[in-house]
Amino acid sequence: MLGHIIDAERVFGYRAFRIGRGDETPLAGFDENTYVARSAYDGIPLKELAEEFALVRGGNLATLRRLDGRHAALTGTANGAKVSVRALAYIMAGHVRHHVKGLRENYGVA
Numbered sequence: 001m002l003g004h005i006i007d008a009e010r011v012f013g014y015r016a017f018r019i020g021r022g023d024e025t026p027l028a029g030f031d032e033n034t035y036v037a038r039s040a041y042d043g044i045p046l047k048e049l050a051e052e053f054a055l056v057r058g059g060n061l062a063t064l065r066r067l068d069g070r071h072a073a074l075t076g077t078a079n080g081a082k083v084s085v086r087a088l089a090y091i092m093a094g095h096v097r098h099h100v101k102g103l104r105e106n107y108g109v110a
Contacts, residue, residue: 001099002049003041004032006056008095013060016088019076020067029079057092064089 007030015027041049064072064085072086083091103109 003039004036005096005099006053007035009056009092012088012092015078016085017063019074020071020085026077
């Protein structure tokens with residue numbers, strides 16, 4: 001699951017970066033199941049995956065911090081839907097929360 005979270009974080013961050021820079025090119029969707037199936041995540045120690053997530057999230061946060069309100073409100077098209085940079089920031093946070101909640105509720109992970 002952490003590998004999926006890392007992949008999605010990268011994609012959402014890339015979308016936020018492009019849209020925040022005023023790129024109006026529609027951005028394609030991605031098949032998260034295919035991404036994970038073609039990854040090597042199952043052979044990577046959890047500690048390394050956690051470190052990788054921290055690096056990807058840190059890069060995305062650095063990019064988002066440098067956007068002013070005008071840029072955060074910019075919108076573009078991703079996966080066929082209109083989305084703002086601000087919404088993508090919330091999507092990144094919510095995606096992680098969604099999976100953490102699932103781990104707690106379904107598997108008792110604290």
